[in-house]
Amino acid sequence: xxxxxxxxxxxxxxxxxxxxxxxxxxxVYARKDKFTHQTALLGSFIGAALGPIxxxxxxIFTPQLTAKWLLGSGLIALFWLALAFAKAAPENLCVxxxxxxxTQIANGLVIGSIYGLMALGLTLIxxxxxxxxxxxxxxxxxxxxxxxxxxxxxxxxxxxxxxxAAAALFTFLLGALFELLFLRPMITGQIERPGEYxxxxxxGLAFFLQYTxxxxxxxxxxxxPRFFDYPKITVPSGTGEIIKITPGNLTFFDTISISxxxxxxxxxxxxxxxxxxxxxxxxxxxxxxxxxSQDRQAAAVTGINPKRMNTLAFALGGMLAGISGASLVQVxxxxxxxxxxxxxxxxxxxxxxxxxxxxxxxxxxxxxxxxEALGAGCVPDxxxxxxxxxxxxxxxxxxxxxxxxxxxxxxxx
Amino acid sequence: MLRNRRIWLAxxxxxxxxxxxxxxxxxxxxxxxxxxxPTEAPTKAPEPTKAPAATExxxxxxxxxxxxxxEPVKIGAVMPLSAPxxxxxxxxxxxxxxxxxxxxxxxxxxxxxxxxxxMEDTEGLxxxxxxxxxxxxxxxxxxxxxxxxxxxxxxxxxxVAHDNHIPIVFAETWNDKIxxxxxxxxxxxxxLSSEVAQLDTDFIASLGVKKVVIMTExxxxxxxxxxxxxxxxxDRGIEAVTFSADPxxxxxxxxxxxxxxxxxxxxxxxxxxxxxxxFEQQAxxxxxxxxxxxMICNQVAADSESFWKNVPDGNFCFYRQVGLPPVLxxxxxxxxAEKYTAKTxxxxxxxxxxxxxxxxxxxxxAINNAGSTDPDAIIEALENISYEGALGTxxxxxxxxxxxxxxxxxxxxxxQFPDFAAVxxxxxxxxxxxxDAPVVFPDKFKTADPxxx
Numbered sequence: 001x002x003x004x005x006x007x008x009x010x011x012x013x014x015x016x017x018x019x020x021x022x023x024x025x026x027x028v029y030a031r032k033d034k035f036t037h038q039t040a041l042l043g044s045f046i047g048a049a050l051g052p053i054x055x056x057x058x059x060i061f062t063p064q065l066t067a068k069w070l071l072g073s074g075l076i077a078l079f080w081l082a083l084a085f086a087k088a089a090p091e092n093l094c095v096x097x098x099x100x101x102x103t104q105i106a107n108g109l110v111i112g113s114i115y116g117l118m119a120l121g122l123t124l125i126x127x128x129x130x131x132x133x134x135x136x137x138x139x140x141x142x143x144x145x146x147x148x149x150x151x152x153x154x155x156x157x158x159x160x161x162x163x164x165a166a167a168a169l170f171t172f173l174l175g176a177l178f179e180l181l182f183l184r185p186m187i188t189g190q191i192e193r194p195g196e197y198x199x200x201x202x203x204g205l206a207f208f209l210q211y212t213x214x215x216x217x218x219x220x221x222x223x224x225p226r227f228f229d230y231p232k233i234t235v236p237s238g239t240g241e242i243i244k245i246t247p248g249n250l251t252f253f254d255t256i257s258i259s260x261x262x263x264x265x266x267x268x269x270x271x272x273x274x275x276x277x278x279x280x281x282x283x284x285x286x287x288x289x290x291x292x293s294q295d296r297q298a299a300a301v302t303g304i305n306p307k308r309m310n311t312l313a314f315a316l317g318g319m320l321a322g323i324s325g326a327s328l329v330q331v332x333x334x335x336x337x338x339x340x341x342x343x344x345x346x347x348x349x350x351x352x353x354x355x356x357x358x359x360x361x362x363x364x365x366x367x368x369x370x371x372e373a374l375g376a377g378c379v380p381d382x383x384x385x386x387x388x389x390x391x392x393x394x395x396x397x398x399x400x401x402x403x404x405x406x407x408x409x410x411x412x413x
Numbered sequence: 414m415l416r417n418r419r420i421w422l423a424x425x426x427x428x429x430x431x432x433x434x435x436x437x438x439x440x441x442x443x444x445x446x447x448x449x450x451p452t453e454a455p456t457k458a459p460e461p462t463k464a465p466a467a468t469e470x471x472x473x474x475x476x477x478x479x480x481x482x483x484e485p486v487k488i489g490a491v492m493p494l495s496a497p498x499x500x501x502x503x504x505x506x507x508x509x510x511x512x513x514x515x516x517x518x519x520x521x522x523x524x525x526x527x528x529x530x531x532m533e534d535t536e537g538l539x540x541x542x543x544x545x546x547x548x549x550x551x552x553x554x555x556x557x558x559x560x561x562x563x564x565x566x567x568x569x570x571x572x573v574a575h576d577n578h579i580p581i582v583f584a585e586t587w588n589d590k591i592x593x594x595x596x597x598x599x600x601x602x603x604x605l606s607s608e609v610a611q612l613d614t615d616f617i618a619s620l621g622v623k624k625v626v627i628m629t630e631x632x633x634x635x636x637x638x639x640x641x642x643x644x645x646x647x648d649r650g651i652e653a654v655t656f657s658a659d660p661x662x663x664x665x666x667x668x669x670x671x672x673x674x675x676x677x678x679x680x681x682x683x684x685x686x687x688x689x690x691x692f693e694q695q696a697x698x699x700x701x702x703x704x705x706x707x708m709i710c711n712q713v714a715a716d717s718e719s720f721w722k723n724v725p726d727g728n729f730c731f732y733r734q735v736g737l738p739p740v741l742x743x744x745x746x747x748x749x750a751e752k753y754t755a756k757t758x759x760x761x762x763x764x765x766x767x768x769x770x771x772x773x774x775x776x777x778x779a780i781n782n783a784g785s786t787d788p789d790a791i792i793e794a795l796e797n798i799s800y801e802g803a804l805g806t807x808x809x810x811x812x813x814x815x816x817x818x819x820x821x822x823x824x825x826x827x828x829q830f831p832d833f834a835a836v837x838x839x840x841x842x843x844x845x846x847x848x849d850a851p852v853v854f855p856d857k858f859k860t861a862d863p864x865x866x
Contacts, residue, residue, distance in 0.1 A: 093674045100670060107666040211495070219500035220716070221687035223694075223723045248698045248726070259666075259698035332663040333687040333694070333723045337496030341661055376667035382675075386658040386668045387631040 001089040001380045010084035014048040014077060021047025021055050022403070028059045038065055041403045042073070049076035085378070094378035099255030104377040105370055106256045110266045112369015114324050116362040117269045118342065119349035120276070121320030127293040127356035128313035129183065131198035136346055137339025138209035139175065139318040143167040143325030144334045145213060148222045160227035164268065164326040171322025175315035178205060183314065187307060206339075214336040221333035226261040265327040272323055273362065276316075280358070289313060293356065321346075341390070348393045352400050354410025364408065368393050481522025485529035486786060488776060489549035489558040491542065491570060492584075492769070497661055498537020499686045501713065502562040506584060506769035507532060509762065510560070512752045513773040523780050530773070531555060535566050537660075542566035546573035556786040557581065559772040562765060564588035564606075565633035574598045580779075580791045584772040585765040588633055593824040595817075598788070600795055600809055602768050602775065602802075604735050604833040605825055606634070610641035613681065613709070613733065616837050616854045618649045620707060620863065622678035625653040628668070628692055629683035630660050638683055658692075660685065665692045669699045679707040689713055690723035697726035704729055707865050714840070715763050717847040728843045729864055731853065735764040736804055738836045738852050746803040761848050762803075771802035796828075805832055839863055 001007065025043025029036045042065050046054045050073070063069065086095045093100045122136045144167070151163035182201050186194040229247040236242065244251040251257045258266075280286035291299040292309040300306050325339075332338070349368055353360025375392035379385040400407060490510045493503040514530045522528050531553050535542040542561070549555045550573065558574060558581040561567045567586030574581040575596040583591060583599070587606040591599060617625060625646060629635040635657060643653040654675050656668055669692075672680065680701070682689050689711035696702045703710065703726075710730040714720045720727060737746060739761070749770055753762040762770075775798060780786060783794035796812035811817055811826040820826070837854040838847065841864055851861030 093671065097674070100674065103670055104667055107670075111664055111666070214495070214500070219504040220719045221501070221690055221723050223690070225725060249700065257699065259695065261698070262666075328663075331695075333690040335496075335500065335687050337500065337661075338663070340496060341663070372664075373667040377671060382654055382656045382671060384657070385671065386656060386662065386665070389659065389662065 003088045007084045007088035017047035017051050018044040029062055032062050034062055042069055044403055045070055045073035049073040089380050092380055103256050104373045108370035108373030109366055110262050112366040113269045114265055115345055115369055116365020118321050118324040119346040119361040119365050121317035122346045123350045123356055123361040124313055125317035129310050134202040135205040136321050137343025138206050139171050139321035140325040140342045141339035143171050143322030144329035146170045147326040147329050148224050151224055167322050167326035168319050172315045172319040175318030176311050179311045179314035210336055221335050223333050224330045226330050227264050230260050261330040265331055268327040348397050351407055352397055354407030357409040360407055360409030371396055481525055481527040483526045485527045486523040487529045487531055487553055487555045489555040490530055490532045490560040491535050492560045493537040493562050494534035495536050499562055501686050502765050505763050505766040508757050509766040509769040510773055513770045517777050523777055537563050539565050539569035543569040543573050546570045550577045550579055557776050559776050560584050561586050567591055571599050578788050580788055582772040582776050584768040589825040592827045592829045595824055595827045597792055600828040602772050602830045606638050607641045610645055612835050613642050614645040623651055624677050625651055625679045626672050626675050626677035627653055627655040627681045629655055629657045631657045635683050660688050662688055663691055665695045669696050673701055681709045682711050685711055693727055694724045702726050704866055715847045716759055721844050728840055729866055731837050731839045733835055734838050735835045736767050737834050738858050739848055745801055749803045760846055767803040771804050774802055775800050775807055
């Protein structure tokens with residue numbers, strides 16, 4: 001950064017007025033006998049976006065809170081921050097190169113959609129069983145391992161899609177089996193402290209799966225060659241092409257470049273997302289699942305078996321993590337401990353999106369993907385940019401927990 | 414009821430398995446418990462008998478091996494066997510230790526007694542390394558410790574060894590600070606980080622590049638190594654920009670776009686393990702791989718089978734190999750390589766396996782030379798040692814009789830094996846085996862010219 005002071009003073013200004021807004025606004029609303037719900041959040045956003053003038057206007061008129069207010073003021077605050085960054089670091093690639101930023105955002109969205117898919121599984125389990133599965137990362141790892149062994153070792157000519165399907169089936173069955181054996185006693189009242197038990201037993205499963213896999217397959221990294229070699233296509237040919245495809249890379253509008261295995265993984269994630277949405281919203285079983293997540297007793301009254309839904313939810317959750325892993329084993333090198341960072345990222349996402357919220361998990365994944373990509377891409381010190389990768393998610397997480405503890409799409413308590 | 418009972422049965426069974434798996438971290442392996450120990454007549458012969466040692470060939474220059482007997486001598490071996498440590502490195506070291514321990518017991522053990530090697534997992538965590546050292550010293554009462562892969566863990570372990578006055582030979586910890594501590598108990602057969610940085614610099618300068626990007630690991634190994642290299646490159650008028658990432662990072666896409674923006678003429682990868690594979694292949698997919706820009710890949714590339722599986726677009730990768738190049742292998746190296754291949758299925762042993770193998774043999778030889786397990790006697794014997802190993806002739810010439818001031822050397826040379834060899838190798842054909850890949854630097858070992866993209 002050439003003028004770091006511009007950026008830091010702007011940040012300080014935003015935080016100062018944001019904090020003042022968050023502290024005082026609820027009191028103003030309360031004094032005027034208005035609904036104070038989420039006014040702290042609104043106050044902090046308006047304070048950060050428009051400073052003292054905005055806050056005074058807000059306190060005078062005290063408008064009824066709507067999503068538009070939040071979104072608008074949030075975007076303005078972000079704009080100030082970005083502007084300050086551009087003024088502070090005019091030579092930074094994030095400021096000088098639009099195509100760099102576009103590529104970073106595109107890559108963030110691609111990887112974020114797969115994070116989202118994995119987090120979707122975790123949030124599904126949470127919404128139905130009310131537990132956090134600490135073994136989620138191991139399902140992710142197993143998904144990749146099963147795909148590797150199916151397509152590379154046992155059946156070398158097998159289509160990679162069948163490998164993914166095998167991974168889905170394996171993780172689904174493993175999830176179902178585990179739920180039946182270890183989590184069922186929780187709801188039948190055989191466990192004295194079900195909350196603690198759930199944490200311990202899923203932790204145990206995580207270690208068991210990780211070390212069993214390590215002893216079975218060894219420590220050397222595995223990788224599946226990219227699932228599909230795309231044909232060489234340029235549309236339209238000549239200069240100013242819109243799409244340029246080579247076996248290893250896709251370039252859109254001559255600016256955004258995405259490696260082809262990532263693109264394949266994105267397609268798999270999107271297909272699966274739509275299949276899941278269809279299942280949850282259009283089929284009887286899916287509706288039953290959602291009903292149980294809303295109210296167990298009421299669902300049981302209408303003839304739904306909540307126990308069966310528990311098994312299904314845990315199996316589906318594991319399967320979603322498994323498929324995320326299966327689609328990424330062609331992108332990353334795979335080792336038995338690959339699930340550890342992936343699962344902690346899923347925890348961040350579901351808290352960010354709101355525990356138990358399905359759209360929250362997916363959008364949370366996208367947000368985390370983009371924030372990580374932009375953080376690693378724009379932080380001026382190259383030495384620190386990627387080393388801070390886990391921190392970017394944490395900053396977002398802390399902000400969300402401070403301003404909206406239920407998460408972006410969480411159910412209000 | 415019956416069904417419930419069955420579930421509980423399965424549950425308790427799985428819990429037992431789980432516990433076993435959890436305990437797997439601390440592996441106590443009595444490797445090579447003397448197979449030919451005189452079990453038939455232990456009472457008759459309290460002193461080692463002259464009975465010829467079974468059918469196994471005794472190690473060279475040890476004379477006819479006597480079967481070890483009596484109370485075993487315990488030595489601790491530390492290495493990372495679970496994440497976040499480099500499990501690949503730890504597993505290779507474990508295999509090497511097992512081979513060495515078998516050989517040692519077949520060759521007569523330590524002081525006529527069998528060697529009991531107690532292997533512990535440090536998980537790549539400094540606090541875990543310190544705890545494991547305490548356990549080895551106070552609970553198992555080992556007389557010496559060997560091994561370790563991660564510098565950050567080694568730095569913690571060395572303090573425990575020093576406090577308890579237990580000699581330790583480090584196998585693969587490169588950080589200069591370890592020997593620069595000048596602790597009497599600390600010895601090292603691994604190279605010095607700063608010397609390797611010098612070699613890297615010489616090689617990079619010989620290629621005539623002017624702009625380098627260093628992709629390093631955010632650890633006690635990676636950060637100082639990158640700093641030293643940057644400093645040395647600057648003296649040669651070469652600009653270097655460092656990027657760093659945590660070990661275990663999978664997605665490098667955003668960093669790779671930034672590296673592209675720097676337009677480097679060479680990329681030096683100081684990441685380790687599968688993290689380096691992730692970076693190298695993703696860089697290749699993004700168009701700045703070894704086929705587009707000169708790239709010095711991490712030394713794990715030496716495991717060619719694993720390398721080509723994980724980095725299929727990695728042709729023209731350079732990598733640094735520590736330890737003798739295959740053309741200079743001693744008989745001991747060849748014998749070890751053969752056993753290592755038979756045990757693990759890997760074509761050639763990586764340098765850290767050779768170092769682990771030598772570290773144990775050096776320690777055992779020193780104890781045998783000392784004639785006792787007294788720490789001071791072992792340290793004195795280590796200072797005087799001249800041992801023919803897989804890495805060459807191991808000596809520690811800068812020691813208490815020849816301290817750094819007197820030798821005119823920096824503190825980092827204290828108890829340091831000085832003659833470590835390191836060369837640069839390049840894969841010049843897709844799918845090439847590392848044993849066939851040519852040495853391209855330094856000139857005295859060179860078998861082919863480097864190919865630049």
